Each structure stands twice: as structure tokens, then as C-alpha cells.
Amino acid sequence: MIKKLTLVAAITLATTPAFAKEEAEVMHWWTSGGESAAIKVLADSFEAQGGTWKDSAVAGGSNARSAAINRMIGGSPTTAALFNTSQQYHEMIAEDMLNNIDEVAKANNWESILPQPTLNAIKVNGHFYAAPVNIHMPGWFWYSKEAFAKAGIEKEPTTVDELFSALDKLKAAGYIPLALGGQNWQENLMFATVLSNVGGKQLYLDALGKRDSETLNSAEFRKVVDTFLKLKPYVDTGSPGRNWNDTTSLVINDKAGIQIMGDWAKGEFTQANKIPGQDYGCFPGLGDDSLYIVGGDVFVFPKTDDKEQISVQNKLVESMLSPETQVKFNNLKGSVPVRTDIDVSSMDICAQKGAAILKVAERQVPDGSMLMEEYLYGSLKDAVTEVWNAQEMTTDKAVSIFAQALRD
Template sequence: MIKPLTLAAAIAVASTGAWAKQEAEVIHWWTSGGESAAIKVLADSYEADGGTWKDSAVAGGSNARSAAINRMIGGSPTTAALFNTSQQYHEMVAEGMLNNIDAVAAANNWEEILPRPTLDAIKVDGHYYAAPVNIHMPGWFWYSKEAFEKAGIDNEPNTPEELFATLDKLKEAGFIPLALGGQNWQENLLFATVLSNVGGKQLYLDALGKRDSETINSEEFKQVVDTFLKLKPYVDTGSPGRNWNDTTSLVINDKAGIQVMGDWAKGEFTQANKKPGQDYGCFPGLGDDSLYIVGGDVFVFPKTDDKQQVAAQQKLVQSMLKPETQIEFNNLKGSVPVRTDIDVSSMDICAQKGAEILKVAERQVPDGSMLMEEYIYGSLKDAVTEVWNSRDMTTAKAVKIFENALRD
């Protein structure tokens, strides 16, 4: 059941001037066609609530984040800035560079309606510093229905053994079994997916959270690494350097069988007029109890004592998380609403699957970027790339590389 603002909370928000017409400058990196359409939904929602949205788009995530930070340091901060649901902004919290949004979070019962991994990422030292707008799960399996049919595959794989059997059949039928773009972040995404599906929840959390030698040298982690390495022969020679969307096109055009990619891949299928369940299939992991990696996007709010800007910040948060805005925005973004208390029956079957899993806390794990500082996460991605692209890589050698990379 959707819980509206209580009268007391509404009065508190109104007393700050939050419902007065306020200009909000928002810096972000959503510049592609689908992303631009999605950010427009947020802008329209804010303006429908009486505000004025000033759009500041900067191409590239790292460029946009750097621009936002430079604006803060220079004394001319934007009203809000886009970041990923991670530890990217935790140092900014420690430096006192952000306003908290506790009032809106409390008024809308975030502790009850948001997934725990998301709450853990946006709440620092008891205060909320970021407004999440979606859940992106990076480890979805996307597959060509035509390729599966021609390869004689009747069911989606439910275990690692069944996955390899499926890849073998696709290879025998002349398809690229596993479509992978050979870029640092895509290789890391594949490794995280193997870790979650083969290692299980505790190993996933220990390997990326504790990062201790005992965990990394355990037989369970070695099995994860071994499985990851065994996937290499199923990837085509055109993989190195290939963009993710070009890789998705291989599945769309029935040249490849499976791609492991985040749910943003749906946008590519939609643009190609492909329908889920008819032209392509999607499943979030191996088996009905597979883990769901929780990632996503958030907006943070630069520190300011300007009452007008504080009011605009609170109004932005309120408008972004309205149920109708969440549905429309996430339909275009390819993600799942961050709120677990709204009706998603109007969304596609992939999004419905994800939304249903988000109601099961035991199946949720945070994205690796939420479990470690950025420099360690960068070392992990470099290690994955080294392991994946080195010739004659052994499991033992790979484990040592991971152990060195994950050391604080």
C-alpha cells in the first residue's frame, strides 16, 4: 500500500517552502536517446509540482561527476547531481559537501519501501544523503529465442552445468554462444555474475566485502574463478574492445545466443522492435533462488544554506519518487522502480520479474561498488581484465591476482 505524506510531515515540508516554485539545476550524464527521454520524465514531474528544471547534461559519467564536484569546490554548486548507487559520494559526505534529505526520507517511509542494499548505500552515519531513482541489476541473462530454438534448447539453464550444456549446443548450432564486449567494466560484470551464481550469497559478500585471504583462497572461490575461466572459449574473437550495445546487437540479430548484461540492455531490444518473451528471453540468474545484484542511480544534493535551494532539493526528491513517475521513468530507463510498494503490472515481463525479486530480501546483494572504496574497485576490475585476457591463465595464478587486487 502506498503511504502518502502524513499531515504533520506535509506541514513540515510546506513550512520549508518546498512547494513554492523553485529552479533546480540538475547535472547528469544521461545524453543518449533513451536516457534523454527518461530524464525528461523526472524534469516533467518536477515542473508538474511547480518547480523549474534547469538541465545540465555532461557526456560521460566520470566527466559529469567531476564537473559536479568542481562546481561545489568552486562555490557554485548545482541543486542536484547524478551519481551511481555506490561509495562514489561517501567521501563527499565525510567532507561535509552534501545536504541530507532526512525529512523527505522519513515522510515517505524509506526504511519500509526501499531495498536494504540501497538503504545501506544512501544512508551514512544515520543520515540520508542520496535519492535513489531506480534499481539496475547488472547480471541479467539475455538470449535469442531463435538461436535457442535452432540449437534445440527447450529451457533456460538453472545451474552452471546446464549453462555450459546450453553454450555447447549454441556453439554446435553455429551461433556465438556467449556474446561479450571485451571492455574492463563488461568483463567485471561477467565475473560478478559468476561470483553471485556459483559462489552464493555468503561468498559473494565475504569476497567483495571482507576481502580476506582465507575467503579468496577458499575452495569455493577457486570454483568461481575456474568457472569464469571456462567461459572464455565460448566468446568470439571479435570481443576485445567491443561496445556493450554492439554486443547486444549480436543477440538481437540472432547471431549470438546469450549475453550477460544489465537491464539497460532492454532499451536496445525495444529500439529494434523486439518483444520480451517472443523475440528474446531474460532471466536474472541460474535458478529460482538466484541472487539479485542491486545497483542503480541516485541524485545527491550539494551543501547549501540557501533556503530556496534546500526547498528545491526536497521537492526534487519528492517528485522523483512519486509512484507514477517511477513507473514512467523506469520503463524508459530499462530499470526497475526503487520503491517496492507500487504496482508494476504495466511494465514488461523482465521488469516484473526483477520487481518481484526485490521483495525477497534474502536474494538481494549489493553491487560490488557499494562494498568497497573506488580505488579498490578499480583494482578489482583491472584484475578481472588481466585474468580474462592473459594466455595460459590458471586458477591458482588467477586467485593470487585477485588476492593482491582486493588487499586494502
Template structure:
């Protein structure tokens, strides 16, 4: 055996030892499955990955475009016995079946140690805490019915005052249309029409009717004249969209405000990330309205990670490290700055965030305004049936009376 060959074997042995030592030294590895794939979302999730790595963990990123597709893949892998360490869902009833089937680990010790009951809003706790156990890590707060507007478009249309009531909003849309602009930038997709419906229910109907319709599914409220007027307002919005609306993505609709081609978009605060990516500033280039009146409910939802059932000690350790590091104040703040959301913790100083985030946090301080968005109160099946009616009503000449009866039937199903 030559000296060179001996030397090569020694180097190989040393390399193998170093790899083994590195594997032992590396912290818990977490495969994190999510659907954050837009430019602003990708930048935001990197903040979480950096925080996890800084805590000693190994982050394995599994990004799948489209929320429905990502959730379907996660569920298939959980059922198939090859789950990721953590999988993204929304803070709704989406993962309740997984809880009921015993497919998720809880993170009770982390939640109790870090006092989640004191830090998190009630509508979120109601979803993640089931029979006294914490089954998901909420990582942010999204409000789905923000009203965004282009300052340039408003100036061109001669709109000098920010709308403060539903009537003023429709007056502004009329002025935008008269000025040759697109009044409402909208993507004709079922979930986006669902958002417009929620916005009208909250802003035209108010908190009491909103809860009676969605949380209580009260037949009297569903068949009331007040609810009929909500549907009339919802349908009226359709007269302000452009012919290119069907199947448009939400971020392409936001781009219409960024370019000044359209005046208003009703969309969740994730849209703010698109404004930021285009280097536009809140209050200067665009405006944001949390509600058309000080008592309009602030409809909250958010993103969360669930932790699939596993008995693997390293995987459990990784799940608990994720629950700890992603809830940490610094990670919460840096993530939300890029995502367009609010930190889920109530004790975080948001003075370094933009004007819209500060307005949202101010609204959250009034707990009477904290109301869950639609999927917090109804099942995925009920929501799907509702969306089918809304989309048909939006796209056809369906009479409002028929739409009202069909919505009642959809929400009153078991």
C-alpha cells in the same frame, strides 16, 4: 517623441514586467546533472523532468556522456564552488568522500516524511543513510547480472529449454557456438568484465561465498577452492566471445542479440531499454534470467542523485522538490518502464511492466536474495584494483592461481 515610439516603449516595459513576473512565478530551478544519453535513457529521464515541471519546478538538463566523465565533472564543480542542484551517482560508495567532506546537503525531512526506511531495500539504505542522515535520492533498482538471450538464436541452435544452472548455461553456449553463432555478446571493457565476474561469483559461488569475498573480504574464502572454481568459470566465458569484442560498447553487444547474431549477454537490466527501443518483447523475442537457481542472490544497485551543499534557499527548495517528485509512484513507474530498471519503492504495482520487470520484483520480494552489487561493499580504489586483475586474467594466459592471489591482494588492501 512620436506616438509610435511611445507605444514601443510601453510594449517593451510591459514585456519586461511580464518577464519579471514570470521569473517570480516560476518554481524552483534545478540543474540536474546526469549521464543518461542513450535513446532509451533519454526517453526515461524526460519522464522525471516532466514530473518535476508538473510539480511547478524548472528542470535544467545537463547530460554528460559516460558515467565516469559525468561524475568527474560533478565533483570538480562541487569542489570548485559551482555545483549543480543535483548530480547523478550510483547507489554505492562512490559519493562517500563527499559526505565525509561535508559537501552534500541531506534530505532528512523528505525521507522521514515519506518513510524511506519502509520503502527502500536494505542494501540501498546502507549506502545513502550515513550516521542517521539521508544524503542521496535513489531513483531505481538495477540488477547488474541479468542473463539475456535471443529467442531466435536459441531456436537456430536447437536450445529448447531456458538454462537453469551454470552447467546448462555453458551447454547452451556450446550449442550456440556449434551452430555458427556468437555464444556470448560481450564488450571487452573492464567494467563489463567486472559484471561477468560478479555473475559467476553469484551463480557459481552462491550468496555465502559472494558475501565472504566482497563484503567480508575473508582471506580464507578468497584463497578457497570454491573461489578458484568461480574464476575458472569466469575465464571459460572468454571462449565464447568474438574477435570484435574488445572495446565494444554494451549497447552494441545488446544489438547483437537483437539481430540474432549472438545468443547470450550478461548485462544489467538497462539492456532491456535497448530491446524495447528495438520494439522487441520480453518472452517473445528475448528471454531474461535473474539467476541460475531460486536462491541465487539478486545483486542490486541503482542510480541516485546527491544534493551538493548550498545555503541558497531556492536551491535547497529545488533539492527537496526533486526528492519528493522523483520518488513519487507515478514518476517511478514511468521512468523504469523506459529505463529497464525496477522502481525503487517496494509498494508500486508493476503489473503493467514487462515480464522481466515482474520477475525482478518477485525476486526482490524475497529479502534474503537482496544483496548489494560489488561497489556497495568495496571502495572505488579496491574495485579499480580488482578490475585490473580481472581484465589481465581475461585477456592473457595468466594462471588462475596467480589471478586468485592477485584478487586477494587487491581486495585486502586498505
């Protein structure tokens, strides 16, 4: 009898499906070494809460965003999809394609613990539609300590004149002075960095926010454009089309002196076992009062009425923004935790610099993509690329191109 019961039990166990964990399919474009290590932290955090993470990686930000939208339109949406902290998903909100995550946002007091530029990007019409996982500042300066030492550069430049002096010394010492990947988003990133460091806060906000003729034809904006054009001779001939992480490798391997790139570049240094302050240096702008451009990444949650899927979406948000996950993830991603209420003392010196600035509201400005609609931001990037890659370009012509591109 015992044997019969045991057999029946065995058959029952074999034919009864195991308890299905809550599955979340997450679409993203984080495929480089540092990015892959970072996304695994988010996956592990979710699975530690009892869920199952289904990874859907698509190389390239625009490709991944398009794939996510196509899945929604086709009726088979993912649970979550990666977007930048911007207006990229605002049209989707208007079309009622996303679920809000108000329940989690309010329970965790996001209004008090997130930077204002981030809040402005994720809260629309009184509802929270995106879960921010980090703060990326796109205008960091990364430099090879070895290259600086051999070129005789004794300190980090704090003014535009000091920056050009450092670039001249690097060039004379045989290094690529300024490493740039020649893709339009990288060129645009460098332009935004020049705008914030040369133009200052009001010009930055007016040029990208108001976009009025008076601002774009002012002497101050002309100085920004002129400075941007003067950087071109310091970029190597291998720049066109080069990926950002391949460009970072030039600094990692001490072939280039400086790269202006978002703090995700730090993830590549980490993967290469390079130590900040020892092998490479970082500074978020020229001088102690330089502006901090607040960008970042968010996950949005496609519309569903399925209560189980809504529960999974909320669980994803909770796990992504837990203090422990925030520190681990951002350590690998190279970014700064989006929460300003957590201890960052275990993070590297670059992250600690960024986290400290996030407590100073006057130094913060939103990324350009938060200040204009996606089509207009695309026009700006096209204008930057046209100006940068022209065989001959005067400041007058460049100003005219920018003014035309930024006209609504």
C-alpha cells in the same frame, strides 16, 4: 484615457520579467537511446510540478561524476548529480559537500519502502544523502529467442552445466555465444555474476566484504575463478573496447545468443520495439533461488545554504520517487522501481520478475561497489581485466591476482 492605460499596461508587461520557475540543473551520463528517453520522464515529472529542468549530460559515468565534483569544488555546483548506488559519494559526505534530504525521506517513510542494501548505501551517520531512483540488477541474462530456437535450446539454463551446454549449441549454430563488451566495468559485471551464481551468498559477501585470505584461497572461490576463465572462448574477437549498447544490439539483431548485462539493457530492446518473452528472453540468474545483486542509480545534492535551492532539491526528490514517475521511468530505463510499495502490474515480465525478488530479502546481496571503498573497487576491476585479457592465465595465477587486489 483607456488607450493610455492600455499602453502603460503593455509597456509594464513587456518590461516586467515573467515569473521565474524553480530551475534545477541536473548532471548525468544517460545518453544512449533508452537512457535518454528515461531521463526525459524525470524531467517531465519535475516540470509538471512547476519546476524547470536544465539538462547537463556528460557521456560516460566517470566523466560525469568528475565533472560534477569539479563544479562543486569550483563553486558552481549543479542542483543534482547522478551517481551509482555505492560508496562513490561517501567521501563527499565526509567532506560536507552534500546536502541531506532527510525531510523528504522521513515524510515518505523510506525506511519501510526501500530495500535494505539500498538503505545501507544512501543513509550515512543517520542522514539520507542520496535519492535512489531505481534498482539495477547487473547480472541479468538476455537472450535471443530466435538464436535459442535455431540452436535447439529448449529452455533457459538453470545450472552452470546447462549454461555451458547452451553456449556450445549457440556456437555450433553459428552465433556469437556470449556477447561481451570488452571494457573493465563490463568484465567486472560478468565476474560478479559468476561469483553470485557459482559461489552463493556467503562466499559472495565474504569475498567482496571480508576479503580475507581464507575466503580468497578457498576451493569455492577457485571454482568461481575457474568458471569465469572458461567463459572466454565463447566471446567474439570484436569484444575489446565495445560499448555495452552496441553489444546489446548483437542480441537484438539475433547475431549473438546471450549477453550478461544489467537490466538497463532492456531499455535498448524497448527502443528497438522488441517484446520480452516474444523476441527476447530474460532471467536474473541460474535457477529459481539465484541471488539478486542490488545496484542502481542515485542523485546526490551538492551543498548549499540557499533556501530556494534546497526547496528545489527536495522538489526534485519528491517528483523522482512519486509512484507514477517510478513506473514510467523504470519502464524505459529497464530497471525496477526502488519503492517496494507500488503496483508494477503494468510493467513487463522482466521487471515483474525483479520486483518480486525484491520482496525476498534472503535473495538480495549488495553490489560490490557498496561493500568496499571506491579505490578498492577500482583495484578489483583492474584485476578482473588483467585476468580476462591475459594471453595465458591459470586458475592459480588468477586467484593470486584477485587476492592481491582485494587486500586492504
